[in-house]
Amino acid sequence: MTAPQQRKLRLAAFIRHVWDEGEVDASDDYVAEIYTIHHDPGDPWDGRTLDRAGFKDRVRKSRAAFPDQKFDIQGLFADGQSVVMTWLWSGTHRGDLPGFPATDRAISMSGATVYTFDINERLTGHWQISDRLGVFQQLQRNR
Template sequence: MQRSGIRDSEVWSQGDAEAAERYIAPKYKIFHDPGDPWEGRELDLTAYKARVRTLRAAFPDQHFDIQRLFADGDAVVVTWLWSATHQGELPGFAATQKRIFMSGATAYFFEGDRLAGHWQITDRLGVYQQLQAAKSAA
């Protein structure tokens, strides 16, 4: 299970949306992820891959640095640090070319050996503040 949580971070870091077919369940639920337009939705594999591509279009060099992993039953919690250069459009923000940083924690839920959903807390406000500062400086 822990390896699947790490692989999800690697897909996001490397942008290999097609790799999701190897470890994402046919239905993936985003239970809690405030500020994420997909929050509360159940995604099939096509929608999951589209989500990866959409977010990587704004931040193509994004990288997750995993800090800690905790396993409990059918869940793995990952704490992480994220960094990326804002190179593509994000709603409300044209590309700023600014390096952005964020921290967060994600609880991944499993069905067998496949990821079936997550519950996530991130510092999205901090990201928007960094983007706004870059926008104001331009």
């Protein structure tokens, strides 16, 4: 199996274990000591560099409002040390977000994320675009 194929499989496993299933401590197997959010508008961590403990805290806080969230990976495209993932995301709004109390309604969005890997095949950061405006519009409709 080629290195790009291995990175794609590793990324899919990371998304499933850490983000979908909430196995936050599994981040130790996938994330480098330092993880940088290069571009992720609307994300409170946009532009920040996190250590692994900070990354885990981000996952816990991000999943709190949507504990059943799932990513449906639409495509994985490898180039050098990076893998681009296009995705559809959905979750039930079960926890409060600033200005939006929990509604127990389904919310969805789409996006694309470029993940970077180090020489040890650990994730070192991402650059992401997503439909956060669509999420806020759904939340407002659900009030």
